[in-house]
Amino acid sequence: MDFVFDNNIPIYIQLLEYLKIYLISGTFKAGDKLPSVREFANIFKVNPNTMQKALGELEDMKLIYTERTNGKYVTEDEELIKKLKDDYAITLAKSYFQGMKRIGLGKAESIKYLKELGD
Amino acid sequence: MELLEIKDLTKSYDKKIALNNINIKIESGKIVGLLGQNGAGKTTLIKLINDLLTPDKGEILVNGKKVGIESKKIIAYLPEKTYLNKQMKVVEVLEYFKDFYDDFDLEKAKKLLLDLNLDINQKLSTMSKGMQEKVQLVLVMSRNADLYILDEPLGGVDPATRDYILDTILSNFKENASVIISTHLISDIERILDEIIFIKDGSVILQSDADSLRNKEHSSIDEIFRRMFKC
Numbered sequence: 094m095d096f097v098f099d100n101n102i103p104i105y106i107q108l109l110e111y112l113k114i115y116l117i118s119g120t121f122k123a124g125d126k127l128p129s130v131r132e133f134a135n136i137f138k139v140n141p142n143t144m145q146k147a148l149g150e151l152e153d154m155k156l157i158y159t160e161r162t163n164g165k166y167v168t169e170d171e172e173l174i175k176k177l178k179d180d181y182a183i184t185l186a187k188s189y190f191q192g193m194k195r196i197g198l199g200k201a202e203s204i205k206y207l208k209e210l211g212d
Numbered sequence: 213m214e215l216l217e218i219k220d221l222t223k224s225y226d227k228k229i230a231l232n233n234i235n236i237k238i239e240s241g242k243i244v245g246l247l248g249q250n251g252a253g254k255t256t257l258i259k260l261i262n263d264l265l266t267p268d269k270g271e272i273l274v275n276g277k278k279v280g281i282e283s284k285k286i287i288a289y290l291p292e293k294t295y296l297n298k299q300m301k302v303v304e305v306l307e308y309f310k311d312f313y314d315d316f317d318l319e320k321a322k323k324l325l326l327d328l329n330l331d332i333n334q335k336l337s338t339m340s341k342g343m344q345e346k347v348q349l350v351l352v353m354s355r356n357a358d359l360y361i362l363d364e365p366l367g368g369v370d371p372a373t374r375d376y377i378l379d380t381i382l383s384n385f386k387e388n389a390s391v392i393i394s395t396h397l398i399s400d401i402e403r404i405l406d407e408i409i410f411i412k413d414g415s416v417i418l419q420s421d422a423d424s425l426r427n428k429e430h431s432s433i434d435e436i437f438r439r440m441f442k443c
Contacts, residue, residue, distance in 0.1 A: 098403050100432035103423035131387075138379055140243055140404050141387075143423065 096137050104139060108147035111137070116156060116167060117178045127157060127165040213276050215240045215359060215390050216261065221270035223256055230256040232414040234270070238390055240358070243381075243404055245422070246394040247437055248411035254394040255292055257411070258363050261392075262289050274359065285314070288357035290348060292364045298337040302330065302347055309351050321354035324380065342369045349377055353384040360391040366400060374400050399434040408433055410440060 098107050115121050127148075128136065134144040148165065151157045155173060159165050168174065193203040216238040223231040231253045238244055248254050259265045261272055263279040274283040296305055302325065309316045325332055328346050336344055345368055352360060362381070366374045374397075382404055385391050395401055402408075402422065410418040417440065422433055429436050 100399060100402055100434060101426065101430065103426045104403055105423055135383055138382060140382065140406055142241065142243075142406050146423070 098139075104143050105146040105150070108137060108139065108144060109150050112147060112151055113156075113177060113181065116174055117181055121167050123167055123171045123174060124169045125167045126163075127167065129164060214238060214273075215275060216392075217273040217276075218257075218261075219271050219273070221257075221260065221272065222268045223260060223265065224268055229414055231260070234411075234414075234416050236409060236416060236419065238359075238392065238407075240388045240390055242406040243385070243391045243393065245398070245401060245405040245408045245433070246392055246411060247396070247398055247408055247433075248394075249396060249441060252411045253414040254411060255363055258289075258361055258392070258394060261361060262287060286358040288352045288355040288360045290352040290360075290362040290365055292367070294344065294348060296336060296348070298344075299335065301335050302332040305336070305347070305351065306332065309354075313355055315356040317354050317356060320384075321350055324350045324354065324384070328376070342373055345369055346373070346377070349380060353380060356386055358386075358389050360385055360389065362391065362393045364395055365393060366395060366397050371400070378404055398437050399432065402433040405433070410437065412441060 096111065098104055121127060127133070130141055130145050130148060133148070134141040137144065148157065152159065152165075155170070156168055156177065157165050158168060190200060190203055193199075193206070198206075214237045216236070218234055218236040221231055221234040222229070234257065246254050246257070256265065260267055261274075261279065263284060272279045274287065277283065300308070306318060306321055309321070310318050322332065325347070328350070330339075330343060330347060330350075336347065339347070345365070349362075349365055352362065360381075365377060365381070369377065378401065381391060381393070393401060393405075405422045408418070408420055408422050408425065409416055425433065425436060
């Protein structure tokens with residue numbers, strides 16, 4: 094798979110987004126061992142330092158942790174991942190409503206559109 | 213200690229000043245873009261680091277020591293123009309490199325050439341320009357160097373090959389080694405850079421971390437470059 098990066102936005106922030114989605118979607122589950130920085134850098138075809146920075150941010154957010162000499166793991170705290178998912182969903186929903194507002198549609202009407210789309 | 217330190221470096225050709233009082237520091241483990249327009253002084257700077265030119269003033273330190281025979285052993289240099297004898301077959305060039313450089317990894321070079329679908333029994337003169345550039349890059353990246361210096365490595369190749377070359381650089385530079393890539397094709401290369409150095413009319417006008425610069429200016433390195441270098 095090829096990952097596309099927008100050169101206008103710091104690369105580590107875009108990597109962070111990809112990684113968050115991996116956690117939310119369960120590509121990597123609670124407690125899973127993660128690829129090494131170098132392996133990740135090869136997958137995304139980015140600079141290992143940039144990869145390290147993105148993983149560092151995830152670690153600061155407690156979503157992953159480093160076990161000395163053993164590598165990096167996804168947190169075992171499933172609540173934390175659920176919260177990440179909720180926050181992400183809320184952000185997406187907000188951006189939908191903002192877009193609808195721009196074309197003059199309120200919340201109730203916007204929800205109607207969603208329902209019409211159905212499954 | 214810095215891997216590379218350039219202090220008050222000045223170089224002129226006759227009366228024309230090519231580099232004017234340059235100061236640069238590069239640590240280990242970084243990929244650095246040396247970015248500037250044609251004639252800005254990029255190649256002159258690179259030749260000075262490789263001890264192929266003598267500075268008028270200032271000094272260049274690699275691992276704390278002045279450039280010379282010792283620094284050549286740990287710098288892998290891809291020049292802008294080929295210096296290989298085109299009558300040679302790739303396999304002969306490999307032998308030549310193996311004899312010349314203690315840190316040359318012959319097996320790695322063969323593997324990379326195979327990955328790139330290049331025939332080692334082919335003569336360089338019968339290869340396209342793009343193929344020749346790939347061979348040269350493989351030669352350079354197959355050394356276990358501390359510093360790789362690539363002068364315009366993307367010049368003559370198509371965009372698909374550019375991506376391949378960038379990936380080759382990324383996956384083959386040794387841990388803790390640094391790479392300096394000079395180019396004016398910024399948009400193709402900026403995603404792999406840690407740091408950028410803008411050079412204009414022989415002076416360094418900016419040295420910065422790439423992502424911090426994007427964050428600060430809310431735009432790509434390419435766009436920032438275009439703004440700063442507007443004619």
